[in-house]
Amino acid sequence: MSNVLKGKVALVTGGSRGLGAATAETLADQGADVAISYVASEEKAAAVVAKLKAKGVRALAIRSDQADMAAARPLIDKVMQHFGRLDILVNNAAIAVQGKPVDDPALDTVNLDRQWQINVLGAVATTRAAAPVLSDGGRIIFIGSLLGTRVPFPGVADYAGTKAALIGYAKGVARDLGPRNITVNVVQPGIMPTDMKTQALGETVPEALLDAHPIRRIATLEEVAALTVFLAGPQGGYITGEVITAAGGLGT
Template sequence: MSNLLKGKVALVTGGSRGLGAATAEALADLGADIAISYVASAEKAEAVVEKLKAKGVRALAIKSDQADMAAAKPLVEKVIAHFGKLDILVNNAAIAVQGKTVDDPALDTVNLDRQWQINVMGAVATTRAAAPVLSDGGRILFIGSALGTHVPFAGTADYAGSKAALIGYAKGVARDLGGRNITANVVQPGVMPTDMATAVLGDEIPAALLDLHPIRRIATLEEVAALVCHLAGPNGGYITGSVIDVAGGIAI
């Protein structure tokens, strides 16, 4: 454990599982106090909180549905009420609805629209709620996707579009908040070992997908979380408005 982020408070949305949980743990390993949001499983969220507390940091789980834009302000207010401040926001919560082309008669437009609501408008609402109270010198991280800038296969138009939207928004946020030395960046993972990836791809990563990667494997959660931690830390203070892939070269 390091003290690089000791005294900092981070909010990781969707922090009860997958990359969110890994990022919360990585930030805690650097000494940050952590709030995570979750939408369904209080048991999983509390298990993450206990892991974080075991590292010697303060931790809190808050139930909050990112599909509801009105939930963002109460979420941030609860973080401030509990910890007294907010220094780092990781906009991680998202869903993936993929697999059908836009001309497919069976296209699930209801869930595709919900995906835009959660992935884009939910992240926007959380950022708007956090921006006025975020400490000067703070950090905002958006978890995007390599699909936000490079689409090597069909059936991902809406998901890719939702992640691409974060890029323009993050660049605008970086411009708006730069005067307060607040940075805003997008981290773009490729495929990771998460429940979300399994729901889309199944239990085995298709060989054809791996063949698209110069480094022929998927990312580890720890590799992606490490980049988030770097951008959230003191050495990330002059990186803003950037889009950084952790995707094994799939976009080259």
């Protein structure tokens, strides 16, 4: 365990599983106290908190539904009440709706609209709520997707659109908060071993998709978490308004 983030407080939205949980653990490994938000996975959230506390940091799980923009302010208020400060915001919470081409008569527009609500408007609401209380010199990291800048297969227009929207928003927030030395960046993972990947591809990654990676494998959660936490740390202080892809060269 390092102490480079000792004294800092981080919030990871959607931190009860997958990349969110891995990021929360990596932040704790660097000494940060960590709050995570979750929607339904109370047992998983409690397990993550137990792991974080075992590392010697303070930790808290907060139930908060990012689909409800009104939930953002109470989420940030609870972090501030418990920890007294907020230094790092990782906007990780998101969903992926199984897509179809936009001209498909069976297009699930209801859930696709919900995807926009959670992935974009929810992240915007959390950022707006956090910005006034975020410490000067703080960090905001949006978890995007390779699909935000490259779309190598059909049926993902809405998901790709939500992640592309985050890029423009993050760059604008970086400009707004730069005078306070707050950095704002987007991390774009490719395929990772998450529930989203399993829903979209099944348990195994098709050989043709692996062949599209110069590094012929998918990422580990720890690799993407390490990049995210680097941006959250002191060595990331001059990187802002950037989009950094960690996708094993997929789409190259």
